[in-house]
Amino acid sequence: MNPLALVGRIAQLLPVLLGVSVIVFVMMALTPGDPVEIMLSGQQVTPEQVQAMRHDMGLDRPPLERFAVFLGNALTGDFGLSFFHRRPVVDVIAERLPATIELTLAALLIAIAISIPLGVAAAVHKNRLLDRLAAVGSLFGISLPGFWFGIILIILFAVHMQVLPVSGRMDYACEVAPFTRLMTIDSLLRGRPDCLADALSHLILPALTLALPMAAVLTRVQRAAMLEVLRSDYIVFAQAKGISRRRVLWRHALKNALVPTVTVAAIETGSLLGGNMVVETVFGWPGLGRLVVESIFVRNYPLVQAAVLFYAVTYVFLNFFADLLYTMLNPRVRL
DSSP states (O other): HHHHHHHHHHHHHHHHHHOOOOOOHHHHHHHHHHHHHHHHOOOOOOOOHHHHHHHHHHHOOOOHHHHHHHHHHHHTTTTOOOOOTTSSSHHHHHHHHHHHHHHHHHHHHHHHHHHHHHHHHHTTTTTTTTHHHHHHHHHHHHHHHHHHHHHHHIIIIIIIISSSSSSSSSOOTTOOOOSSSSSHHHHHHTTTTTHHHHHHHHHHHHHHHHHHHHHHHHHHHHHHHHHHHHHHHHHHHHHTTTTOHHHHIHHHHHHHHHHHHHHHHHHHHHHHHHHHHHHHHHTTTOOOOHHHHHHHTTTTTHHHHHHHHHHHHHHHHHHHHHHHHHHHHTTTTTO
């Protein structure tokens, strides 16, 4: 890898983070509502106490000064105190992040397990029944709103069939000493198969809700890429040499057809992190997305700004990781 290309990619992160910081700060500043009034709602307080609280939170400073202080502190890794938790924002986010990572990884694995084989099969059986079913299923998955699909799954599997839990990550009866803070991994490491089964049962519905739209998109991308590769001269030549069709598909065609799928998968993974706010809220999943939604409602400015910056960094590095995979899948591609 070219070191200059690596430095250049990292340098691209700075204007992105600055732009995201400005947009989020302006949007939160223009949003009606005062965090002090929300916190003190229904309490008997004097104007002096309200002013003292605003001063303690730094809300009595001019907006530009508040933004400059936020940027200066953020450069040192200090994102301030959460207004409502009265704890460092970094600590609050760190507590919720493992739940979101676990949900995102589960959804990503489900989406890939569905989309790649289905996309390849649809391309191989072009214009046949399987291809048409895949096209209809993809359109169905893309069109469904995540919150609606999640509610349908809850009604079907949790309310009527009563085979899966409604919300949360694990029953209180299961106590697993945290190590990675990923419930499924910690249950395995601690030798608790009962807790593993319980954690998986809580994970299935929200992971499916997130995975199916992503699987629909990846299936269409994988099918289109596979069709293009199958028309390539080197594939026709390989088949003419007598190489088995299965080997041509999985060893030659699929490797090159994965290149555009990797790009979309990286972008969609970032969307899983940022777009899981509604899904986490529907399923009561105690992750970062739900925390951001709660923080927006109560105007918890420092936490929202830090969380959105985290999402921005994640997007940039996921795209950079996709570029690295390009060079592995296609040696002709250089950063």
